[in-house]
Amino acid sequence: MTKKLTPMMEQYQQVKDQYPDAFLFYRLGDFYELFNDDAIKGAQLLELTLTTRNHSAKNPIPMCGVPHRAVNNYVDILIDKGYKVAICEQMEDPKKAKGMVKRAVTRLITPGTKMDLTGDAARQNNYLTAISAAGKFSLAYTDLSTGELKTTTLDSVGAIVNELVNLQSKETVVDGELPTELTTQLKQRNILQSHQPQILKNAEVSYLTQDLEDEQQKHVVALLVSYLLTTQKRSLAHMQRAIAYLPSSFMKIDHYSKTNLELTTNMRSGKRQGTLAWLLDETKTAMGSRLLKRWLDRPLIDPDQISARQDKVQELLDHYFERSNIQDELIKVYDLERLAGRVAYGSVNGRDLIQLKTSLLQVPKIKYVLETLDSPVFADLEKRLDPLSDIADLIDRAIIADPPISVTDGGVIKDGYNKQLDQYRDAMNNGKRWIADLQSHEREVTGIGNLKIGYNHVFGYYIEVTKVNLSKIPKDRYERKQTLVNAERFSTPELKEKEALIMEAQERSTALEYDLFAAVREQVKKQIKRLQSLAAALSELDVLQSFAVVSEDYHFVRPQMNTGHKLMIKDGRHPVVEKFMGHQEYVPNDVLMDDQTDILLITGPNMSGKSTYMRQLALTAVMAQMGCFVPAKSAELPIFDQIFTRIGAADDLISGESTFMVEMMEANNALKHATDHSLILFDEIGRGTATYDGMALAQAIIEYVHEHVRAKTLFSTHYHELTDLEKTLPRLKNVHVGATEKNGELVFLHKVSAGPADKSYGIHVAKLAGMPDSLLKRADQILGELEEKAVTLPLNEKKTAVTYHQPASADRVEETSATEESTAPSAQPSEPATSAMDANGQMELFAPAPQKAKSTKGEKILHQLKELNLMGMTPMEVMNQIYQWQQKLK
Numbered sequence: 001m002t003k004k005l006t007p008m009m010e011q012y013q014q015v016k017d018q019y020p021d022a023f024l025f026y027r028l029g030d031f032y033e034l035f036n037d038d039a040i041k042g043a044q045l046l047e048l049t050l051t052t053r054n055h056s057a058k059n060p061i062p063m064c065g066v067p068h069r070a071v072n073n074y075v076d077i078l079i080d081k082g083y084k085v086a087i088c089e090q091m092e093d094p095k096k097a098k099g100m101v102k103r104a105v106t107r108l109i110t111p112g113t114k115m116d117l118t119g120d121a122a123r124q125n126n127y128l129t130a131i132s133a134a135g136k137f138s139l140a141y142t143d144l145s146t147g148e149l150k151t152t153t154l155d156s157v158g159a160i161v162n163e164l165v166n167l168q169s170k171e172t173v174v175d176g177e178l179p180t181e182l183t184t185q186l187k188q189r190n191i192l193q194s195h196q197p198q199i200l201k202n203a204e205v206s207y208l209t210q211d212l213e214d215e216q217q218k219h220v221v222a223l224l225v226s227y228l229l230t231t232q233k234r235s236l237a238h239m240q241r242a243i244a245y246l247p248s249s250f251m252k253i254d255h256y257s258k259t260n261l262e263l264t265t266n267m268r269s270g271k272r273q274g275t276l277a278w279l280l281d282e283t284k285t286a287m288g289s290r291l292l293k294r295w296l297d298r299p300l301i302d303p304d305q306i307s308a309r310q311d312k313v314q315e316l317l318d319h320y321f322e323r324s325n326i327q328d329e330l331i332k333v334y335d336l337e338r339l340a341g342r343v344a345y346g347s348v349n350g351r352d353l354i355q356l357k358t359s360l361l362q363v364p365k366i367k368y369v370l371e372t373l374d375s376p377v378f379a380d381l382e383k384r385l386d387p388l389s390d391i392a393d394l395i396d397r398a399i400i401a402d403p404p405i406s407v408t409d410g411g412v413i414k415d416g417y418n419k420q421l422d423q424y425r426d427a428m429n430n431g432k433r434w435i436a437d438l439q440s441h442e443r444e445v446t447g448i449g450n451l452k453i454g455y456n457h458v459f460g461y462y463i464e465v466t467k468v469n470l471s472k473i474p475k476d477r478y479e480r481k482q483t484l485v486n487a488e489r490f491s492t493p494e495l496k497e498k499e500a501l502i503m504e505a506q507e508r509s510t511a512l513e514y515d516l517f518a519a520v521r522e523q524v525k526k527q528i529k530r531l532q533s534l535a536a537a538l539s540e541l542d543v544l545q546s547f548a549v550v551s552e553d554y555h556f557v558r559p560q561m562n563t564g565h566k567l568m569i570k571d572g573r574h575p576v577v578e579k580f581m582g583h584q585e586y587v588p589n590d591v592l593m594d595d596q597t598d599i600l601l602i603t604g605p606n607m608s609g610k611s612t613y614m615r616q617l618a619l620t621a622v623m624a625q626m627g628c629f630v631p632a633k634s635a636e637l638p639i640f641d642q643i644f645t646r647i648g649a650a651d652d653l654i655s656g657e658s659t660f661m662v663e664m665m666e667a668n669n670a671l672k673h674a675t676d677h678s679l680i681l682f683d684e685i686g687r688g689t690a691t692y693d694g695m696a697l698a699q700a701i702i703e704y705v706h707e708h709v710r711a712k713t714l715f716s717t718h719y720h721e722l723t724d725l726e727k728t729l730p731r732l733k734n735v736h737v738g739a740t741e742k743n744g745e746l747v748f749l750h751k752v753s754a755g756p757a758d759k760s761y762g763i764h765v766a767k768l769a770g771m772p773d774s775l776l777k778r779a780d781q782i783l784g785e786l787e788e789k790a791v792t793l794p795l796n797e798k799k800t801a802v803t804y805h806q807p808a809s810a811d812r813v814e815e816t817s818a819t820e821e822s823t824a825p826s827a828q829p830s831e832p833a834t835s836a837m838d839a840n841g842q843m844e845l846f847a848p849a850p851q852k853a854k855s856t857k858g859e860k861i862l863h864q865l866k867e868l869n870l871m872g873m874t875p876m877e878v879m880n881q882i883y884q885w886q887q888k889l890k
Contacts, residue, residue, distance in 0.1 A: 006054075007100050009035070009061065015088050015105060022084035022108060025075070029094070031065040032087075039064045045081060046074050072116060075109055082170065082192055085109045108231035111192055112171030115145045115341065120272075122335065123289040129164060130173040130196075130224035133182070138220040140242065141167055144228065146287075146337040147238040147344075147532060149208060151217045152245050157182045163247070164191060165255040166297055173227045175199070196227040204229065204236060211241050238344035238528050248641075250298035251625050256666055257645040260681075261618050262576070263296055276619055279576050280628065282549040284330035287337045287535055288542025295543060299625035301639055303561055309544065309627025310558055311377040316548035317629075323545055325369045329362040330542055336535035340528050348521060350403025350412040356524070356531075357395040363387035363534065366541070384537035386530055391523070398520045407517050410510040418516055424509035431502035435461065438495065446472050453495070461499040462489040547628040555583065556629035559620075560636040565676070567593040567712055571633035574616035575623070578631065587750040588633070591617050593712055597733050599705060602716040603723060603757035604737030606765045609750045610716040611647055613737065614681045617714060618643055621679055638712070640679045644670035647683040660688030667701060676710040683716050695719045706731055723756035861885045 005013065012035060016024050023042055025032035034042045035053070039062040043050040052060035066074045075085045087109065091102040112128030125143045132138040137160050140151040154160050157179060164172065164186075171192040178186075178193075186193055199205075199222050208225050209218045221242045228236060259267060266274040277296055283289045300306050316323045334355040342348040343356075363385055370382045403412045413421060439453040448469045455461050459481055465473055466487045473490065482489040524531075550556065554575060571588035578586040587609075593600065602610050620630045624637050646666045663685065670680050685701055686694030698719055705713050706729045726734045736757035737750065763779050868881070 009053075011100055011103060015086075015103065019084075019086040019105065019108065022086040023078055024086045024088055024105075025066075025071065026088045027068065027090045027103065028065070030068050032068055032071050033063060033065040035061055035063050037062075042078075045083075046077055076114075076116075079109060079111055079114050082111055082190060084111075084192075084194075105233070107233060110171055110194065110231065112169065112173075112194075113144050113228065113231060115338075115345065115347070117145060117338070122286045122338070124168075124293070125290050127167040127169045128171055128173070128224065128228075129167060129169040130220050130227065131160060131178065131182075132175065132216060132220040132223060133178050134176075134216060134219070136216065138214075138216040139163055140217070140220045140224045141169065142224060142228070142239070144232075145341045146290075147236075147240045147341060147528075149221065149224075149240050149242045150245055151212065151221050151242050152247060153214065153217060154247070157185065159247075161185045161189075162254050165189065166258065173224055175223050194227065196223055196230065198226065198230075199223060200226040200229055202229075204239075208236075208239055208241055212244055214244065217242075217244055232345075234346060235344055237525055238341045238532070240532060249301065251301055251622070251640055252642040253297075253299075253622070254644070254669065256669075257618075257643055258297075260645040260647045261615060261622075261643075263622065264293060274576060274580075276576060276622070279554075279579055280546065280550055280623070282546040283542045284327055284545075285333050285538065285542050286335040287539045288330070288546065290337075291539040292543045292546060295626045296622070299622050300627065301625065301641055303563060303639060306561055306625055306627055306639070308377070309547075310629070312381075312544045313547045313551065313627060313629060314558060315373060315375050315377055316545050317551055319373060320552075322369050322373055323548055326366055326541065326545055327549075329365045329369075330538070330545070332362050333359045333538060336531060336538065340531045340535065343521060343524050343531075344528055346521070348524075349405055349407050350399050350517070351405060353395050353399050353520070353524070354401065354403065357392050357399075360388050360392040363538075364389075366538075381537055381541060384533055386534050388527060388530055388534065391527055391531075394520060394523055398516065408510070408514055410506075410513045413513050413516050418512070421509060421512050421516065424505045424512065427505035428502060428509060431498055431505065434498055435502075438498075446474065448472050459489065460503070461495055462491060463495065464489050544627075547626075551629035554578065554631060556623075556631055557634060559624040559630045559632075561624065562636060562638055565593075565595050565598075565638050565712070566636060567591060567638055568634075568636045569617070569620065569630075569632050570635070572616055572620055572635070573631040574612050575619060575631045577612055577616075589613055589616075589750075589752040593733075596731060598710055598731040599702065599713045599715060599729070599733070601702070601723060601725065601732055601734050601756075602714060602736065602752070603718070603720060603734070604716075605757070606718075606762065607768070608737040609752075610737050611683055613752055614645075614647060614683060614714045614716060618645060618679060618681055638677065640677060640712075641675060642673065642678040643681075644674055644678065645681040645683075646670070646685060647681060663688055670711075671701070671704060671709065674705075674709050674711045678709075678711040680705065680709075680711045680713040680715075682713065684718065685715070687718065695721060698722060699725065702732070703729070718762075720756060726756075858889065861888065 012024070012026055015026070016035075016038075023034060023038050025034065027033075033039075039050060042048065043062075043064045046064075046066070048064040048066065050062060050064050053063045054060050071087075075087075078085050085108070086105045087107045088103050089106045091104050094101050110128075112126065114126055117124070117126060125148070126145060127141045127143055129139060129141045137154045137156070138151065139154060139160060140149070142149045152163070154163065160182060169191060171194055172186065173194050173196050175196055183193070199219070205222050205225050209221050212218045212221065225236070225239070228239075253261075253263070258264065262275045264272065264275050264277045266272070268274075272278045277293055280296070281289055281292055283292055300309075316326075336356070336359055339348065339352055339356050339359075342352055364387050367382060367385045367387070370378045370385070398413060398417050400412065400414050415422060415425070435453055439451065442453075442463060443449060443451050446465075446469075448465055450466060451469070452464050453461060454464055462481050463478065464484075464487050470488060477492050478490040479492070480488060481491050556575075569591040572591055573586055573588050591600075591613075602613065604610055616631070620632065620635065621637060621640050621643065623630050624635070625639065630637075644666070646663060667682065667685055670678075670682075674680055682701070686696075686698040688694070689697070698715075698717055699722055702715055702722065702725060705711060705715075710731075723734050726732055733754070734756040735752050735754055737752055738757075763776060763783065766779065767776055864885075
């Protein structure tokens with residue numbers, strides 16, 4: 001038997017059925033209530049007390065609630081946890097309603113449509129995305145709070161995921177089935193999928209898509225806008241017309257590389273501190289901070305655009321006092337982008353409009369400073385600084401200097417703005433004076449010194465007399481209204497009449513004030529496009545002055561950009577590390593790669609600074625192509641189209657991949673997509689597998705980059721054998737990070753010099769880490785044994801994983817086929833193996849000694865071995881000698 005619901009719960013259930021995937025906040029008086037499963041789950045997530053409705057019934061309804069004035073705090077908690085919230089409001093005054101109060105959902109708040117962002121979140125964009133998988137992938141994204149709307153076409157699931165991660169999107173809208181791989185990736189990354197089955201065909205959608213030519217891009221933008229119109233149920237007047245962009249128009253940096261380089265997020269803390277964004281952000285406005293991050297996400301590749309930004313930074317850097325004046329005015333500028341959004345949404349209040357006026361009043365001052373610079377580089381930006389003086393004047397005339405937050409309770413509009421409002425206020429003020437005069441008169445007539453006239457919302461105006469004075473009241477005029485413990489409250493015919501006049505004036509005054517405020521808001525709303533254009537100009541100026549500030553504070557220089565392949569950095573530094581260490585302590589280093597050098601092979605001990613050296617080059621390239629100056633004494637850089645990095649060892653917990661698999665996947669991504677205009681940073685490739693496997697892969701990757709990719713590449717390694725590649729790869733140079741020993745202690749020099757490192761110092765580093773002395777002594781002993789066994793490998797060893805005497809290349813395959821066959825691992829060795837290598841290719845510590853060679857050729861080789869000066873040879877030379885002996889024996 002179906003349980004019978006009360007009329008109110010029937011109404012609730014009808015609304016809830018329309019929003020099954022959202023928490024429904026149902027307005028009841030001064031509270032928003034949650035019922036049934038929403039209440040059970042909501043009480044747990046929001047730490048509320050779970051109660052019941054109809055608790056006397058057989059099946060009481062779970063229930064919990066929050067005060068309406070505090071609802072935003074609770075909504076934010078749910079949104080941050082990835083849930084949706086439907087706000088159901090009372091659509092009529094309960095006092096005037098006949099029967100059930102009409103209710104309706106006025107807004108659906110989701111992770112991608114959250115508008116009220118405060119604190120650090122206000123300096124970040126909150127992007128909602130949409131994906132269409134018809135044919136190619138199309139993606140659109142918007143920040144609802146600012147009106148930004150863009151779209152692009154991508155060619156793979158990986159590209160879509162990369163864009164979503166870069167945008168830090170928490171929610172994406174789809175209209176059909178996505179590929180299983182993409183759906184899995186969205187779930188693994190906790191990106192909420194929302195479905196919008198219907199594409200709306202209205203003027204708003206047409207307007208926002210009218211500049212797009214690609215039909216699939218039009219479709220995905222229409223999908224996104226339709227979702228917004230469906231969920232937000234209000235005008236999107238602040239939305240900007242969609243702009244199509246090509247990812248190839250900017251430097252590409254995949255999200256793995258951005259993570260490795262710590263552009264916006266610190267890998268250890270997960271926070272902004274210690275990142276490049278943190279270092280560069282000296283902006284004075286929230287909208288400037290957001291623009292800086294967008295520039296950081298998409299560095300330029302057009303040399304003219306880069307130069308134009310650098311010209312502006314140089315001008316501000318050369319004019320300290322003018323720059324300081326600009327900063328002083330920018331500090332007083334509020335978040336115009338989001339103020340425009342609130343105006344369009346109808347959620348703007350009096351204080352917001354005062355913030356808008358304050359911001360607009362700074363614009364003429366900023367324009368004047370730019371005029372005094374008298375520089376053509378700022379001519380275009382100066383024209384875009386529209387002070388909107390008509391809007392500033394309107395707000396100044398209409399809104400009081402310190403308005404209340406509420407716009408429905410009055411007290412927002414200035415005296416003198418509207419004659420009718422002034423008359424109502426005069427009536428109220430006169431009425432209140434009349435009430436004060438009446439109180440004095442009644443005290444005098446009755447002789448009751450503490451008689452008072454008060455007011456409350458339930459009983460209106462009343463005369464209050466304490467019980468000890470009740471005998472003094474004139475019973476023919478006083479009518480009892482309310483009895484208290486120690487007093488009685490009365491009214492009189494005169495008081496009732498005046499109360500009616502005062503209440504009528506107050507009610508009409510409040511209604512008129514709201515209408516006047518709404519009219520002002522509508523006037524501002526008509527100028528949203530001008531306001532957004534101004535916000536864009538101020539944001540740009542804010543980022544440019546920020547670049548000038550950090551360039552001056554940290555001694556950055558203007559880089560020279562070229563369209564070739566020359567990379568010459570003198571005394572380069574890692575800007576973030578330098579900020580922590582101090583300018584005096586940081587050891588600068590050169591990065592010198594002319595047109596004939598593509599690869600720097602970097603050796604040196606752990607902790608010596610190899611990774612820092614690599615990262616500082618990438619950060620310098622990013623900063624240069626953002627238009628910022630760079631940390632160096634001088635710098636000339638090519639314009640990179642992409643940056644690929646593999647720095648640091650970490651499992652991909654989201655995808656369930658091991659460290660080595662992640663390493664190989666990231667390396668493969670670089671090898672497949674890099675061009676000769678790219679930058680590749682490979683740190684310790686191959687270390688995650690068996691020694692010879694790793695060494696073979698490392699050399700093969702280096703050779704492939706050298707012969708096929710030709711990208712500028714920094715490759716750090718502990719495989720010192722690879723340093724011999726400088727002899728055979730003409731565009732590879734060895735460099736090393738120096739270290740020295742003093743009294744048995746290792747001292748890092750942090751200086752990069754030409755040539756290979758002499759040794760790895762691994763045990764010394766372990767000593768610095770505090771390893772036990774007995775362990776270090778044993779490691780030293782084992783090291784000696786391993787170095788000795790490195791030259792006693794059996795002569796018939798077939799596990800050589802890579803040819804070290806010459807690199808393989810596609811152009812030489814046919815010429816070297818015989819050699820390659822001779823060096824390939826054999827499935828069935830011709831003689832029993834007595835190898836110093838285990839089955840995994842790792843060196844065994846206690847392998848049996850090799851059998852004595854019996855042939856004449858073998859005796860000659862043994863004689864050569866006895867005469868070999870091992871201490872004067874490098875490991876690579878030893879391996880090449882062994883290889884030659886192996887060929888002779890075969």
